[in-house]
Amino acid sequence: MEPTTIKTNFVFGKMLCKLFRHNYLQSKKITDHVHEYQCSCCGKRATVDIKGNIVDLTPQLQEINDTLSKVYKKRRAVTLRAS
Numbered sequence: 001m002e003p004t005t006i007k008t009n010f011v012f013g014k015m016l017c018k019l020f021r022h023n024y025l026q027s028k029k030i031t032d033h034v035h036e037y038q039c040s041c042c043g044k045r046a047t048v049d050i051k052g053n054i055v056d057l058t059p060q061l062q063e064i065n066d067t068l069s070k071v072y073k074k075r076r077a078v079t080l081r082a083s
């Protein structure tokens with residue numbers, strides 16, 4: 001695929017998202033209640049904030065999610081070993 005075609009599809013996808021909102025699909029499970037999402041149209045990434053709203057995935061939120069994921073996995077491993 002030529003770079004022009006990719007750029008055209010990306011721009012077209014962004015236009016669709018502006019008109020009809022993003023089509024977020026779950027891309028990563030952080031915990032049972034926190035997930036990361038990616039738009040199937042334009043590729044924009046999002047996550048859930050402390051109030052449960054979907055917000056843009058900033059570098060700070062990405063770092064928080066990575067740390068939260070490590071803690072969650074470690075805690076889950078301890079819980080499974082204890083039972």
Ligand SMILES: [Zn+2]
Pocket residue numbers: 013014017021022023039040041042043044
């Ligand atoms: Zn989008």
